[in-house]
Amino acid sequence: MWKKLHLWVIIVFALLLVASVGYGALSYYSGQDTVPEKVTAGGVDIGGLSIDDALKKLDQYEQQLESRTVTVEGNAEAKAEGSQTWKAAEIGYNAEFVGVKEELKKLRAGNVWTRSKFRYHFPTSFELKQSYDPAVFDKLVRSEFDWIDSNKPVNATRKITDNDEVVYTAHTDAYRIDVAPLEEKVASWITVPDSQLGGQPEQALTVQLGVKTVHPEITLEKLKDEGIDRKIMEFTTDFATSAEGRAYNVTSTAKALNDWVLEPGEVFSYGDVVAKTEKEFGYKEAPVISNGKLVPGIGGGICQVSSTLYNAIIRTAGIDIVERRNHSLPVAYLPKGQDATFASGSIDFRFRNSTGKQLIIRTVVENRKLTVKLFGTMPEDIRYDIDSSIVKTVQPAVQKVTDKSLGAGQSVTVQKGSIGYVVDTYRTMYKDGKQVSREKISHDTYRAQPIVVHVAAGAGGSSGSQSSGGVVEDGI
Incomplete structure (x- = not known):
């Protein structure tokens, strides 16, 4: 009995010892x-x-x-x-x-x-x-x-x-x-x-x-690419003898034309300039040509601007004339064959900008002189000369008009008349000072003005007066 009890004591003690050692190890680990x-x-x-x-x-x-x-x-x-x-x-x-x-x-x-x-x-x-x-x-x-x-x-x-x-x-x-x-x-x-x-x-x-x-909308490169390199041409005419009304009309039209910009390929119409002038300045009374005669009218002088512009244009490379007519009578400020008339609704002066670049038209009026300047692109070694020659002259006819106030055998010359002309105009191109081409650019006719003689009744004169109808042009 005692031996069994002793064994159980040993076993319990051993278990307690093992448990104690294990717990201590676990405690250390944790x-x-x-x-x-x-x-x-x-x-x-x-x-x-x-x-x-x-x-x-x-x-x-x-x-x-x-x-x-x-x-x-x-x-x-x-x-x-x-x-x-x-x-x-x-x-x-x-x-x-x-x-x-x-x-x-x-x-x-x-x-x-x-x-x-x-x-x-x-x-x-x-x-x-x-x-x-x-x-x-x-x-x-x-x-x-x-x-x-x-x-x-x-x-x-x-x-x-x-x-x-x-x-x-x-x-x-x-x-x-x-x-x-x-x-x-x-x-x-x-x-x-x-x-x-x-x-x-x-x-x-x-x-x-x-x-x-x-970049801004307009860069330097873009602006220069428009082609306004320099002044490529200018032409001047004089209106020193013009009356106040005509001088006003020339000056006003020049102001309307100033700084006019033409894009490549654009066709310029002088009628647009006239319309702008009428809107912004109006026109005064000055002589115009009607039915081949100088008569009082509104707008006399505007064709001096178109004619001055025409002369600058025909001396510039790369511009094509679309429409141009000479006056029915010669003008005093340009040689025959080198003018460009305008008649509202019937005659325009038009040209196309074929330079491939922009063209700027500027005008200067100073001391009764009108100058048209063109700014754009044109080879510096190119220039044009313009010359005109009279092909033939046309003698004025004599027109007799019966005047009952005259006595038998009496006659009075009331209009001396003027000679008419047929004119050819040529443009000669020079490159580096040498002629390379010559072309006829216009064939113009200026009508003769009749000699008008008043005669007594029975002397064979016609009765009445000349018609005042027909196209009205700007005059001298």
Whole structure:
């Protein structure tokens, strides 16, 4: 009996001893204040470190990632000087270990059995979550360099001086911030690849401010391409003997014509100039040609402007005459065959700008002289001479008109009449001073004015007067 009791005592004691030893080992295992071996978080090795050191190491790594810097340098092209530097956290970047800190703290929580079990099943790998909001970076960059976006482009200008020089002023470009390329570079840098996590990330990135160039509507190149290189021709006529009404009409029409712009291929119509003059200035009374005679009328003098323009045009390369007629009577201010008349609704002066570039017509009236100037493109080694020759003359007819106030055998010449002419006009082209072509550009007829003689009744004269109808032209 005693032997059996002694055996049970030994067995119980042994069990108690084993339990005590096991509990002590378990207590030691669960009571360790270190991270289990071979544990990593986002590539950071924290296995074997004390829990506090591990937590500190993880915090430092997060801070290291978020304190990296991005520097945006100004753009010399946009005249944006200086630079601005931001930390990664300031531009929308965030780095955070997922769950590891909470899990580490659990190693210290609970009883021996709970801590032992948790330590035994502790994960060996934890994620580092990175996020980046490019909108934050976009807003910061635009705010820092906002003055760039407020600039406006300025058109190039062209001015023709009083000395007939064509002066160009260059355009001014504006710039707009182009954040997209910056965002792309920053985004590819700021989020550290998984393969590089745990190491030493690149601490700084420097990028240049991106800008987009905004050209104005009219650039210097575009303006110069219109072809207004220089003054290519001018021609002057005189109206010193004109009465006040005619001088007014010449001056007003010249003002309406001034700075007239013709696009390539455009057909100019002198009727448009006359209409503009009537609207803006009106016309005064001055002699006009009606049915081959000079009579009082409204608008006398306007054809001196068309004729002066015609002479500038026919001395310029690359312009095609579409419609032109001479006056029915010669004019005093130009050689025969070199005038261009106008009659509203029936006769126009038209030409086509075939130079391939713009053509600008300018006019100057000074000291009773009218000058028409053409600005555009024309080879400097080309010039034209104009000459006219009288092909034949036409003697005036004698027209007898019965005048009952005259006595038998009496006669009075009331109109001396004038000779008519047929005229051919030629244009000769010279290149480098040598003649290369000669062409006839017009064949014109100026009607003879009859000699009008009043005779006594019965002397064979006709009764009545000449018709005053027909086309009304501008006169001398």
